[in-house]
Amino acid sequence: MKLKSKLQLYSTLWMILLLIGANTAAYLLFHQFASQSEIERVQSQAESAAETIQTAEGMEPIISDVLRAFVPANGMIRVIDRDDSILHTVTKETRFSDLPFRYHAGEEAELFQSEAGETYAIIHRPVIWDNGAVVTLQVTEHLDAFETNMDRLMLVLFASSLIILLPTLIGGRLLGEVFLRPIRALVRTMNEVQTTGEWKKIDLHRKSKDEIYEMGAAFNHMIRRLSDNFEKQKHFVSDASHELRTPLSIIDSYARLLKRWGAKKPDVLEESLEAIVTETDRMKKISDQLLTLARSEEAEALEITSFDIASVCKQTVHSFSTSFQRTITLDAPEKEVIIEGDESKVKQALYILLDNAVKYTEQDIHVRLKEEGHHILLSVQDEGEGIPDSDQKHIFDRFYRVDKARSRSTGGSGLGLPIAKQLIRLHNGDVTLDSKPGQGSTFTIRLPVVQS
Ligand SMILES: Nc1ncnc2c1ncn2[C@@H]1O[C@H](COP(=O)(O)OP(=O)(O)OP(=O)(O)O)[C@@H](O)[C@H]1O
Ligand SMILES: [Mg+2]
Structure with missing residues (x-):
């Protein structure tokens, strides 16, 4: 019915x-x-x-x-x-x-x-x-x-009941019509979305904020988010395939070169093998990063424990300065700073920020850890050339690189920062950037001390 x-x-x-x-x-x-x-x-x-x-x-x-x-x-x-x-x-x-x-x-x-x-x-x-x-x-x-x-009284009561019932019947119908019109519009729009595949919204004319209006607004909000996500996924897939195509075509051209000259020209053989190995490494890294990014969308993937973030910073700074032969200073409290979270994921985010600082700058790097209320702030500051204002708002987008040519030579794929941001967001925290061109950049991880 x-x-x-x-x-x-x-x-x-x-x-x-x-x-x-x-x-x-x-x-x-x-x-x-x-x-x-x-x-x-x-x-x-x-x-x-x-x-x-x-x-x-x-x-x-x-x-x-x-x-x-x-x-x-x-x-x-x-x-x-x-x-x-x-x-x-x-x-x-x-x-x-x-x-x-x-x-x-x-x-x-x-x-x-x-x-x-x-x-x-x-x-x-x-x-x-x-x-x-x-x-x-x-x-x-x-x-x-x-x-x-x-x-007579019986007759009068019966007749008056009929007179009352008639408007009730009509009123019920009118009321139904008024209430059901927006619901019908909603159903129609949903069906259209299903059949045409377009992300359609409902026209919300009424200003009264009743439940039906709220339902329509919630539907429109959901459609907006779905279409945004859909667009993002589309871009992501096309970006990912584009990123993977570049090393693939390099491998392809070197393989053909090898097939033609490989045996006869040892220098071609050497160069081709070198390029193929480099590009294969690059592809492997990209696919690993894509996998990490896909996994970091799920909060269930976290293994929450209590750990000392100060000692994580000490170890990481030590291993980076040793392996890259760089000066990295650490300013952290002497005591333990215990937070709740997935230690390996937080460490991975810090690695990504330090990796960038090492890769894109030559000057000293400063890591700072401090407590602020129920949060900790962990920042990685470099004294490099900084990031231009116009690039700052895209810096956390997937595959975004400031200087594509420069990044390519340093081997970046533009997935590091989006992964770091996603990992920290899983912990109800955030990663922000403060950079002035020519004066270096500071990336700051803000994390709640206790997971809510
Ligand atoms: N400390 C920094 N100083 C200057 N530029 C930076 C810094 N960190 C990041 N960038 C710029 O932001 C871009 C995006 O960084 P991101 O870490 O996301 O990717 P990537 O380093 O290029 O590649 P990947 O980290 O995936 O190997 C980099 O290509 C670089 O241009
Ligand atoms: Mg990086």
Whole structure:
């Protein structure tokens, strides 16, 4: 069933239930009050008849005439003896004689429903008869006006219910239409995205920030992110294949050279083998980096432990300055600086920054570690030529290199910084750059002390 029909059905059913409840209560209350006042009226009639009978002694011969004076136009008076026999019946219509009778010791008033569905007020009252015996005076009246009123009330309630239900039905439909229009637009757009493959958004006209508007906004936000990611992936794949094609074509041309001259010209053989080995190394490095980058997208890949970042810095600085024969200063607290994280991943990020500083500068390098509130700041500063302003915002993009020709000669593929950033982001931290051309660059890793 469609949402609109459901909404309409449920709102109507609910309204019907409410109306049935309210109308039944109104009907029963009115029935109660009206029948009470009818009974009281017949009761006072019976009272007058009883008083007359009691005060008039020796009336036995004309009792029927006396009773006739009190008989209701639409009823009957009976005098019932102690042995349940009828002493007198006075009525204008014989149909009342079928009504039940019984001697009652006390006073009693009731509303009686005949099998034919007619309503009677029946009053029983004890009176002292001529012979001194106590008998029952029964006054009965057919409440036809009361019946008519109750029937009318039923009709009025039924008609008013219908009048209320009609707008409810239409209202439910309109309401459904209003609420479902944006949902339908959403479904339509989703289907279009699925069939056409285009990243479509929904037009959000309304300014009211209701839940449906929020849903549409969330959908648009999701589509924007998906399309951004899709674009990034596309670029990434094309960049990656482009990067891999360059060493492949170099290998290809040297291999052909070898095939033609290799055996005859030893210098060609030497140069070709050298180039092939270099380019193969390069390709291996790129594919390893791509793999690292792909893996670093998953936070589950982290092996979180508590470790001393200060000692990691000491070891790394020592091994870099020894193997590259460079001056690298370290400014770190003497005590342990314990943080939570994946030690190998944090170390890898520091390696990437130091590797760049060693590769792209010739002057001294300074590594600094300090604590700042719930974070640690780990910076790698060089005194090289710096990074131009226009390149700074792209520096963390995949395959981005400032000077392609220079980077190529130093063997970079432009994947180091994006990997470092991704690894640190997995730890809820960030890597930032502060560089002034001609004055060197400072890359800073900011990490929370405790993983949240
Ligand atoms: N300390 C630095 N000084 C000057 N330029 C830098 C520095 N660090 C990075 N760069 C520039 O940023 C570019 C991107 O660096 P990144 O580490 O991402 O890639 P790469 O070093 O070229 O290659 P890879 O690290 O993948 O071997 C480098 O090519 C270089 O041009
Ligand atoms: Mg690098």
